[in-house]
Amino acid sequence: MIKKVITIFFLLCVITPVFAGAYENALKEKKSAFLYLYTKDCGYCKKFNPVYEKLLKAHSKDCPFFKIDAMTPYGMKLMKDFRTNYVPFVVVSKNDVFIIINMRCLENYSCTEKVFNNVINK
Numbered sequence: 077m078i079k080k081v082i083t084i085f086f087l088l089c090v091i092t093p094v095f096a097g098a099y100e101n102a103l104k105e106k107k108s109a110f111l112y113l114y115t116k117d118c119g120y121c122k123k124f125n126p127v128y129e130k131l132l133k134a135h136s137k138d139c140p141f142f143k144i145d146a147m148t149p150y151g152m153k154l155m156k157d158f159r160t161n162y163v164p165f166v167v168v169s170k171n172d173v174f175i176i177i178n179m180r181c182l183e184n185y186s187c188t189e190k191v192f193n194n195v196i197n198k
Contacts, residue, residue, distance in 0.1 A: 108139040108170040
């Protein structure tokens, strides 16, 4: 019983679900966003996760962040919209400018943050 309560609490309080259309709505409302498409088994995604968490803590006030499982229907739709078939797929956008961050840069916090700042602070 206690295990079930803890599991439900964790799912409701720790994991924030991203609903279909949330990324698009953020683009319309705030005109900027950070999108991270991943899969649970992706080794590169696991390497990027600490960088993502650090960016999220440092810059969540600057724009909305979205971490979306690419294997969900919404994630697959976004993969199709961006015409990509790999993860981690990270794009920083402001207004109508979309910058895809390459994998080499994703491994390094400073590089990823520099791209983020160049897009968001323009």
